[in-house]
Amino acid sequence: MAAIDDVWLAALTKDEDDAGSRNRFNLTVNIDGSDVFRHDFLLGWNLPGQGTTGLRDGQAGLEEAEPSAPFDSDKLTNSSVRLGLRGDDAWAPKHVMVIGRAQPDFTPGRFVALAMETEIDRWLSADSDEGRLTMPVRRVAAGTSSTVIRRVLLLIYTDRESDADTESDIKLQIAASGQLMLDQKITHDLDRVRAYWHFLEVERPFTRADIATKGAMHLSILGTDAWLPRTVFVFGLDTEEGRPGEVVTLSAVPKWDLGWLSTDASEGAPSVPLPISN
């Protein structure tokens, strides 16, 4: 049993005309006929003067909310989780993932993927001419230390602090069993209060146990434009493409406390090791 006391919704909007929405994103989690979680997410925040909330075309969102009471993730079924839209500004999600924090057997809480859909082909809208009101988000298994990982999902969210954004490239490296299994650059700007969703290819399959025994994960910056993340999640997926069956948490830093990143040593560290999840 895993008692979930914190829920995160991550989503990536399709990068096509009118795919974004200013409406709120409604997530429900139902166990045996009772809604154990209902929340309306903004997902896309904006600083003053940057326009309304919501997700624009191609934009990712990442947001956290607490259930009124912890719920048992083992009781979720493929029919338990649904995502809807609270208005008629139609939204075209590309990928959606629901993450939970399990308490209290580990401190800090252990993060697990609860549900996920990828390459979604439907639109959501309260207007029946534009799309569906809600859609199911099927369960994914949390996997184990032995799950073979063939792809990595990097979710990042940049802090709101002044100058937290960066135009420098960043890089994620994962070493396991003494070999570099993943070495991928993110080459776009990272704006403040913005989430980013990246599927990253691996050099060769590996397991979380391989990282723990003889490996490490590092998040690095490749320039002097300092960057301050707010949240970083790294997940390992068991499929090379399409919807995964198992999603293994490799690292979860919901509230970044590892300092600024910069190749200018006076502003931050050029690289930080990411904690490996249990």
Next chain:
Amino acid sequence: MSTIDVLWFAHLNRNTEDAGSDRTINLTINVDGEDVLDRNFGSNVGDGEAYLNGGSQLEAPFDSAALTNSSVRIGVRGDDAWSPGDVLVFGHSLAEFNSGVAVPFAMESGLTEFLSTDAPEGPLTVPLRRVDPGTSNTVIRRVLLLVHTQWSTEDSGTDSAIQLEVFVGENLVLREEIDDTSQSDLEKATSNWYVMNALVPFTRGEVQAGGRIALSILGDDAWKPMALFVFGLDTASGRPNQVVSLVSRPVWGPRWMSTDTSEGDPSVDLMVTPG
């Protein structure tokens, strides 16, 4: 197991201010992560009023036994908040259409929330939990009559009272006269949801074994139903656990009802659901 390929949706709005909504109602049915049904209903009925619609064939028939308590949800597609008090979803299979078998599979009663796309007004959707269709041995303590009055014929509605009676053998176990309730009773092109208490608990099997279910009209203002269903509920109050099909008339047929025999039948014995 029952393969559902025809679906019916019924609800009774709470009899409170602004409970009705002119926005589309959305019903989803999910089996193991796949939506086997995502359908909109243009309910548009007022405070305290009922709605009954269905009868069309589903694109994707499903096995009602595969449903869970998380499978069925209703929502509203707009910000005119809607507050249903009671909701029932049932179906039947085309193969069993002529047998008059209806299969109730989800129901809620005593709901109190408003639904709306406007977050401050209420949830976007709510779940409808499973109910068991029961058996011929399920003890019935209440009866639900759902009826939709013909819309296509002039004067198909009535101001006359109607009466439902259930007999076990020669013993009367339920008699309820329906006259001037808080709903728009038996008006043309309207639906009605009536719950009535049994005088004596009974089973469908007992009615089948020499009993009968009779529907009567008590006046000469002729009435023509369009569809009519009678269900037995296993609880004396609140949400039922088992909902037993007693009568299923998705198509009423050509006959009118009236105490004036030149206009119709004063009383009809309804065919009791077999099985």
